[in-house]
Each structure stands twice: as structure tokens, then as C-alpha cells.
Amino acid sequence: MRRSVPWFAASVFLCSISYAQEPQPATQEKQGEAQQQQPAPPPPSLGEIARQLKLKKQQKEAQLQQAKAAANPNPPAADSTASPAPAKTAQLITKDESPERASVTPVSTHSTSEPAEAKAVSDHQAGAEKWKSQILQQKTAIAALQEDIKTTGDSIHYAGANCVANCAPWNEKQQQKQQEVDTMKAQLEDAKKQLEEMQEAARKEGFGSTVYDP
Numbered sequence: 001m002r003r004s005v006p007w008f009a010a011s012v013f014l015c016s017i018s019y020a021q022e023p024q025p026a027t028q029e030k031q032g033e034a035q036q037q038q039p040a041p042p043p044p045s046l047g048e049i050a051r052q053l054k055l056k057k058q059q060k061e062a063q064l065q066q067a068k069a070a071a072n073p074n075p076p077a078a079d080s081t082a083s084p085a086p087a088k089t090a091q092l093i094t095k096d097e098s099p100e101r102a103s104v105t106p107v108s109t110h111s112t113s114e115p116a117e118a119k120a121v122s123d124h125q126a127g128a129e130k131w132k133s134q135i136l137q138q139k140t141a142i143a144a145l146q147e148d149i150k151t152t153g154d155s156i157h158y159a160g161a162n163c164v165a166n167c168a169p170w171n172e173k174q175q176q177k178q179q180e181v182d183t184m185k186a187q188l189e190d191a192k193k194q195l196e197e198m199q200e201a202a203r204k205e206g207f208g209s210t211v212y213d214p
Contacts, residue, residue: 124206131202132211138195139214145191149184152177 156177159167202212 127205128207128211131198131205131207132214135195135198135202135212136214138191138198142188142191142195145184145188149181149188152184153181156181 156174158174159170163170199212
């Protein structure tokens with residue numbers, strides 16, 4: 001009995017040492033599961049990627065602009081006045097250029113000439129204004145001539161039998177006035193005749209009373 005006690009104690013000591021040196025399997029498995037359960041870092045979003053790309057592009061453009069500015073510190077000023085556009089002209093295609101037939105390439109589909117009807121109306125209105133203006137001038141001349149005849153005629157006064165001095169010179173002067181009146185009356189008749197001819201011509205051209213008798 002005394003011999004078995006030391007052997008048993010030695011066996012227990014050795015078993016305890018071996019157990020202490022070997023890692024516990026359950027503990028290792030728990031540590032592995034804990035590492036696997038840790039969540040992986042999320043990938044960058046599309047917005048973040050776009051911002052990074054945009055930032056890189058802006059940096060490259062800034063570097064390029066700085067390099068250009070360093071290479072050419074005084075760039076020439078741009079000409080603000082734009083050169084006038086060349087006028088378009090119609091191109092004539094001759095037989096040498098086109099084997100089939102010659103044709104004209106129009107510049108624009110809008111016609112610059114007035115239609116015949118509109119031109120006729122415009123000419124008619126111009127003729128009416130012309131006749132009306134001339135007739136009014138003739139009437140004004142006739143009225144002025146009539147006024148002069150009346151004024152001069154009213155100023156004629158011959159010296160009577162009771163005239164004492166300067167009677168003959170006075171009467172000669174009055175006679176001259178009478179001759180002027182007679183001349184103006186002849187001019188008045190001619191002016192009236194011209195007015196009638198003008199009015200008749202306007203009527204023959206188809207104008208109404210507003211034109212030939214304004």
C-alpha cells in the first residue's frame with residue numbers, strides 16, 4: 001500500500017501538466033467563430049466613387065491649366081469683332097459641271113419682287129396722290145389770283161371833274177392798275193382751263209372726285 005501512493009501522485013502530476021500545455025479545443029473553436037462573425041467593412045458606394053473620380057479629374061485639369069499658364073503667361077487677346085459672314089449668291093451650274101442640264105441653285109425661297117397685283121395697286125395710289133397734289137396747287141393759284149384781282153380792282157379810283165391838281169398822273173396810275181387787272185383776269189381764265197384739263201385727265205384714269213376735285 002505504501003508503494004502505490006507515490007506512483008499515483010506522480011501520475012496525477014503528469015496528467016495535470018499535459019492538460020495545462022494542450023489548448024482547449026472548445027476555446028479555439030469559439031475564437032474562430034468569433035472571428036468569422038465579425039462583419040466585413042462595407043464597399044464604397046457609387047456616389048463616393050463618382051466623387052473621387054470627379055475630384056481626380058478636377059485636379060488633372062487644374063494641373064493642365066497651370067502648366068499652360070506657365071508656358072504662355074501672356075496669351076493673345078481674342079478678336080471680339082466677328083468677321084462678317086460671306087454673302088450668299090446664287091450658283092449657276094453649267095453644262096461642264098452637270099452633264100444633264102444647267103440649273104440655278106436659289107439662295108432663298110422668298111421672292112424679293114412684289115406681286116403684280118400689289119405693284120399695280122401701289123402705282124394706282126401713287127398716281128392718285130400725284131394728281132391730287134397738282135390739282136390742289138392749281139386751285140390754290142387760282143384762288144390767289146382771284147384775290148389779287150379783287151384787291152387791285154378795289155383800289156382803282158379815277159379823278160373826277162372836280163379834280164384840282166395832279167389829275168392826269170393820278171388817272172394814268174389808275175389806268176395801269178386796270179391793265180394789271182385785265183392781265184390777271186386773262187391769266188385766271190388760263191388757269192381755270194388748265195384745272196379743267198387736269199381734272200378731266202384724272203377722271204379718265206379712273207380716279208374719283210376725292211382726287212380730281214379735292
